[in-house]
Amino acid sequence: MSEKNDFPINYDKCPLCGCKKHVARTIADGMVAAGKLAPDKVTGTKVETIGIGDQLKATLTQTIIIKVYDVCWDCGHEHIIYTDKKEVAATMPGQTHGRQLPPDFMAR
Ligand SMILES: [Zn+2]
Numbered sequence: 001m002s003e004k005n006d007f008p009i010n011y012d013k014c015p016l017c018g019c020k021k022h023v024a025r026t027i028a029d030g031m032v033a034a035g036k037l038a039p040d041k042v043t044g045t046k047v048e049t050i051g052i053g054d055q056l057k058a059t060l061t062q063t064i065i066i067k068v069y070d071v072c073w074d075c076g077h078e079h080i081i082y083t084d085k086k087e088v089a090a091t092m093p094g095q096t097h098g099r100q101l102p103p104d105f106m107a108r
Contacts, residue, residue, distance in 0.1 A: 008042075008084035014072035021073035022081060042082050044068035052085070062090040 012020050028043035037043075046069040051062050068082040 008082055011079070011081050011083075014075060014077055015079055016077045017072060017075045019072050019074040022070035023073055024070045025081070026073065042068055044070040044081055045078060059090050061087045064088055 014020075014022075022044075024043050024045050028037055028041065031037035032039045048067045048069075049064045050067070051064050053059070053062055064086055066082075066084045066086060067080050069078050070081045071078045
């Protein structure tokens with residue numbers, strides 16, 4: 001258990017089998033080697049965002065948690081490999097759950 005509250009948080013091991021190799025990351029590494037992707041990009045199979053705070057209160061900005069998933073190379077278990085938090089312009093209450101970020105959101 002980490003003592004620090006720093007973001008982002010990386011989970012490099014599969015929680016089921018401990019494998020450190022992941023499907024999307026492996027493909028992305030190949031793209032980086034071919035010069036098709038910048039090496040610092042976070043890559044996964046799925047991205048979810050969850051708004052943190054009072055969902056019923058209108059605010060100008062909102063804190064969201066970004067969860068990036070990838071698939072374990074050995075056992076196929078899809079799990080979170082990366083979480084970060086971000087301040088974004090607030091949407092109307094109730095619109096945050098399940099909202100998809102554009103693919104280039106990490107570059108902003
Ligand atoms: Zn695994």
